[in-house]
Amino acid sequence: MSKMHIHTTINGDQVDFLGSPQQSLLDALRDEVGKLGTKEGCGTGDCGACSVIVDGRLVCSCLMLAAEAEGAEITTIEGIADGDGLHPLQEKFLEHAALQCGVCTPGFIVAAKALLDRDPNPDERTIRYWLAGNLCRCTGYDKIVRAVQDAAEQLAHPA
Amino acid sequence: MAEAVDYRYVGTSPVRPDGVDKVTGRAQFGADQNLPNMLHGRVLRSPHAHARIKRVDLSKALAMDGVRAAVSGADFPAVESGEIGGEGGGDVADIARNVMARDKALYHGHAVAAVAATSVEIAERALEAIEVEYEALPPVLDVLEAMAPDATLLDEQCFTKNLPEKPDKPSNVASVMTLARGDLDAGFEQADVVVEGEYRIPMAHQGYIEPHACTATVNEEGKATVWCCTQGHFEFRAMTSKILKWKISDLKFVASEIGGGFGGKTVVYLEPVAVLLSKHAGRPVKMVMSREEVFRATGPTSGSVCRVKVGAQSNGKITAAKAWLAYEAGAFAGAPVMPGAMSIFAPYEIENFLVEGHDVLVNKPKVAAYRAPGAPQAMHAFEVALDDIARQIGMDPLDLRLANAADEGTQAPYGPKFPAIGFKACIEAAKKHPNYTKPVPEGAGRGVAAGFWFNIGMQSSAEVRINEDGTVIVMEGSPDIGGSRASMGLMAAETLGVPYEQIKTYVGDTESTGFCNVTGGSRTTFATGLAVVQACEDIIAQCKSRAAATWGMDDDQVEWQDGQAIPAPGVNADVKPLSLADVAASAPKTGGPILGRASLNAQGAGASFAVNFGDLKVDPETGAVEVLSFTGIQDAGKAIHPAYVEGQMQGGAAQGLGWALNEEYIYDANGVMENAGFLDYRVPVASDLPMIDTQIVEVPNPSHPYGVRGVGETPIVAPLAVASNAVRDATGVRINDLPLSPPRILAALSGE
Numbered sequence: 001m002s003k004m005h006i007h008t009t010i011n012g013d014q015v016d017f018l019g020s021p022q023q024s025l026l027d028a029l030r031d032e033v034g035k036l037g038t039k040e041g042c043g044t045g046d047c048g049a050c051s052v053i054v055d056g057r058l059v060c061s062c063l064m065l066a067a068e069a070e071g072a073e074i075t076t077i078e079g080i081a082d083g084d085g086l087h088p089l090q091e092k093f094l095e096h097a098a099l100q101c102g103v104c105t106p107g108f109i110v111a112a113k114a115l116l117d118r119d120p121n122p123d124e125r126t127i128r129y130w131l132a133g134n135l136c137r138c139t140g141y142d143k144i145v146r147a148v149q150d151a152a153e154q155l156a157h158p159a
Numbered sequence: 160m161a162e163a164v165d166y167r168y169v170g171t172s173p174v175r176p177d178g179v180d181k182v183t184g185r186a187q188f189g190a191d192q193n194l195p196n197m198l199h200g201r202v203l204r205s206p207h208a209h210a211r212i213k214r215v216d217l218s219k220a221l222a223m224d225g226v227r228a229a230v231s232g233a234d235f236p237a238v239e240s241g242e243i244g245g246e247g248g249g250d251v252a253d254i255a256r257n258v259m260a261r262d263k264a265l266y267h268g269h270a271v272a273a274v275a276a277t278s279v280e281i282a283e284r285a286l287e288a289i290e291v292e293y294e295a296l297p298p299v300l301d302v303l304e305a306m307a308p309d310a311t312l313l314d315e316q317c318f319t320k321n322l323p324e325k326p327d328k329p330s331n332v333a334s335v336m337t338l339a340r341g342d343l344d345a346g347f348e349q350a351d352v353v354v355e356g357e358y359r360i361p362m363a364h365q366g367y368i369e370p371h372a373c374t375a376t377v378n379e380e381g382k383a384t385v386w387c388c389t390q391g392h393f394e395f396r397a398m399t400s401k402i403l404k405w406k407i408s409d410l411k412f413v414a415s416e417i418g419g420g421f422g423g424k425t426v427v428y429l430e431p432v433a434v435l436l437s438k439h440a441g442r443p444v445k446m447v448m449s450r451e452e453v454f455r456a457t458g459p460t461s462g463s464v465c466r467v468k469v470g471a472q473s474n475g476k477i478t479a480a481k482a483w484l485a486y487e488a489g490a491f492a493g494a495p496v497m498p499g500a501m502s503i504f505a506p507y508e509i510e511n512f513l514v515e516g517h518d519v520l521v522n523k524p525k526v527a528a529y530r531a532p533g534a535p536q537a538m539h540a541f542e543v544a545l546d547d548i549a550r551q552i553g554m555d556p557l558d559l560r561l562a563n564a565a566d567e568g569t570q571a572p573y574g575p576k577f578p579a580i581g582f583k584a585c586i587e588a589a590k591k592h593p594n595y596t597k598p599v600p601e602g603a604g605r606g607v608a609a610g611f612w613f614n615i616g617m618q619s620s621a622e623v624r625i626n627e628d629g630t631v632i633v634m635e636g637s638p639d640i641g642g643s644r645a646s647m648g649l650m651a652a653e654t655l656g657v658p659y660e661q662i663k664t665y666v667g668d669t670e671s672t673g674f675c676n677v678t679g680g681s682r683t684t685f686a687t688g689l690a691v692v693q694a695c696e697d698i699i700a701q702c703k704s705r706a707a708a709t710w711g712m713d714d715d716q717v718e719w720q721d722g723q724a725i726p727a728p729g730v731n732a733d734v735k736p737l738s739l740a741d742v743a744a745s746a747p748k749t750g751g752p753i754l755g756r757a758s759l760n761a762q763g764a765g766a767s768f769a770v771n772f773g774d775l776k777v778d779p780e781t782g783a784v785e786v787l788s789f790t791g792i793q794d795a796g797k798a799i800h801p802a803y804v805e806g807q808m809q810g811g812a813a814q815g816l817g818w819a820l821n822e823e824y825i826y827d828a829n830g831v832m833e834n835a836g837f838l839d840y841r842v843p844v845a846s847d848l849p850m851i852d853t854q855i856v857e858v859p860n861p862s863h864p865y866g867v868r869g870v871g872e873t874p875i876v877a878p879l880a881v882a883s884n885a886v887r888d889a890t891g892v893r894i895n896d897l898p899l900s901p902p903r904i905l906a907a908l909s910g911e
């Protein structure tokens with residue numbers, strides 16, 4: 001099968017890769033680009049483990065073709081921390097014990113980042129509905145919601 | 160009750176040692192292992208729920224470009240029957256036939272053949288080229304129909320076990336069991352009220368977010384290395400060894416990070432297949448299940464029919480209780496009906512009871528352990544019946560439970576006398592809880608139920624190594640499924656008397672650390688924790704004797720306090736205390752590296768009890784149920800890392816509520832699951848749930864140095880009956896069966 005040359009920016013780096021026409025962005029990220037932090041829980045758009053931000057929009061990378069990412073700017077979990085340290089969301093997930101097994105965590109952090117980028121002060125209901133596309137089977141969501149609330153707080157009032 | 164002890168590290172909730180890697184995407188899960196030259200394996204699965212396999216022809220697939228190996232049942236050795244594994248194990252001959260069908264396909268999705276190819280796409284096309292000739296047989300899908308004397312048989316060699324005499328005819332009932340005490344008839348005669356009911360719950364899946372995955376590589380010497388997500392890499396190694404008839408020393412298993420298991424990753428599916436494909440191909444083989452395969456072909460928990468009859472006096476005293484349980488085992492024997500039977504009455508002191516359990520074969524996937532396996536189904540039935548008793552005699556449901564609660568010295572229905580347990584303490588805490596003393600919100604109903612799990616001990620090993628600078632490595636073999644590395648580090652810090660940050664805990668592979676049974680049965684913090692504590696005590700003994708040698712004293716003249724060696728009280732010596740770092744620095748002169756170890760078969764895992772209650776609201780138009788609030792109260796013995804204990808309670812509550820309200824396997828008449836995806840098998844999402852309130856009760860387990868009881872499984876048990884009882888309270892209509900999905904609620908409300 002002939003491959004396509006796809007040009008993207010991933011976490012600020014220019015990344016070109018060869019992808020097949022059928023390949024999902026998720027498979028391309030994992031298999032061609034080596035960004036293994038993005039997880040597959042279902043492959044059908046139902047779990048959010050594969051969440052990435054494409055041109056400012058939160059997407060399930062399993063539902064998008066790699067070819068559709070031509071020219072796009074993509075943020076994956078590997079791009080959330082800024083080199084100096086963790087992003088407040090990452091810190092608060094750790095402090096609140098908002099992960100147990102941790103396989104859903106990259107998706108939740110990326111999705112929560114997309115939320116806080118557009119709504120820096122979401123209430124509990126907004127957080128719960130925004131994150132309703134991300135499944136977590138371990139935590140019951142309580143500590144995740146608190147971590148997001150606390151991270152929003154910290155972003156609004158940095159210590 | 161034992162006195163509360165002040166600890167420095169135990170009982171705090173620091174960040175877990177593997178945390179940063181898990182929030183940055185670095186942590187390596189099952190599907191994240193790639194090797195050079197790697198092939199991709201896929202499995203061909205039976206399109207029939209029940210069929211004889213007449214012929215499998217791999218030749219066309221093998222002839223395809225890019226296909227490097229193909230196997231079917233004929234490529235696997237015949238395996239002798241024998242028990243294997245802890246929680247979630249079973250007969251290894253059955254596990255072997257579940258991994259790859261031989262003469263019969265026993266459920267839709269049963270593995271029939273597998274291929275390894277240079278890409279997933281080629282592997283999938285190769286599956287289509289495999290020729291299989293089936294003789295379809297009628298599927299047996301309903302547990303009661305399966306028990307009928309004239310039912311189609313799954314296994315002509317299955318003769319019901321534990322009957323007084325060996326039956327002369329085979330049956331789908333693999334085994335029966337009975338637990339009894341006292342005089343049932345006399346007990347029911349003393350009763351003022353009797354409640355009787357039948358309660359049905361369909362199969363449900365653990366629903367871990369990470370599908371099963373493994374990568375295997377076999378070298379030219381015939382030595383395999385397997386990376387996989389597993390709750391127990393030592394037991395996966397043992398199962399693979401038995402299924403392939405390979406020596407254990409030829410198999411190295413590395414546990415990746417694990418994306419949830421809840422009991423479902425205690426048994427092999429892919430690993431022996433990947434090893435065999437890799438051996439045939441001479442290249443590494445990676446296999447990852449799709450979500451659909453996870454639903455169709457890995458072990459959910461049993462669907463069940465439970466019949467309960469309970470009698471009580473008007474003062475609430477239970478005089479007699481009877482239960483009849485039939486659990487679906489799926490394709491092979493081994494439903495968790497025994498733990499269901501042992502747990503159903505466990506929270507209560509009941510003089511007269513009888514439980515009969517049935518382990519029943521049906522053409523559905525072989526069940527695997529699921530969090531407190533077997534207990535939620537049976538205890539749902541009894542806790543619902545108790546709710547009806549409370550209503551009939553006009554008693555508060557917590558008072559009814561208190562009037563019958565098991566306590567220290569109560570003889571458990573399954574035999575032993577309980578040591579100190581926390582059930583009464585949980586009930587008392589519930590009665591005082593602000594969520595219980597506040598009125599039920601307008602239009603909602605409140606449900607109450609008890610939860611219980613035995614917990615297990617089993618085998619664990621741990622090693623503690625002191626680095627040259629006094630930092631500490633804890634090495635153990637229990638896959639960390641929910642933060643257990645942090646708990647190990649806390650217990651090591653407390654025992655050694657050094658800061659938590661000075662310690663790093665690792666989960667070793669099967670060649671770098673000693674044997675550990677599965678992370679299951681809520682055993683890890685208890686049993687592996689015990690091994691870590693003992694390995695630290697070994698370190699302390701060695702440090703003391705090195706300090707004694709340094710100071711020219713006898714070993715018993717030295718004490719270990721706050722992380723340093725000091726002269727024992729009364730020993731007159733002008734010496735400076737030696738810290739762990741000091742002892743480590745002088746180790747080359749005092750006998751070399753400092754290495755502590757312990758291995759054990761832990762006894763005395765303390766039972767864990769819980770009381771849960773919640774306020775639920777029913778929309779009479781749509782039948783949808785909203786959870787307004789939910790409170791879990793549970794005895795943790797001692798919470799080593801309280802935030803992760805709360806997390807277990809909250810996560811278990813969410814799973815239990817999902818099971819109660821929505822989750823079920825839906826089958827068509829041919830035995831094909833109709834909802835094999837997260838869109839239609841609907842687990843709770845964030846917007847379905849409120850915050851889940853928790854209260855940890857601490858009645859220390861006398862068999863653990865810090866009083867630990869396992870906490871992971873009990874939380875899923877009570878929510879099923881909490882939901883049923885709350886819906887009854889809200890609507891005035893009793894619905895016995897689960898899930899309480901909108902169509903079932905609407906039907907019940909309209910009197911159907």
Ligand code: FES
Nearest residue numbers: 043045047048062
């Ligand atoms: S893997 Fe994309 S939504 Fe589940």
Ligand code: FES
Nearest residue numbers: 100101136137138
């Ligand atoms: S922490 Fe395990 S699925 Fe969310």
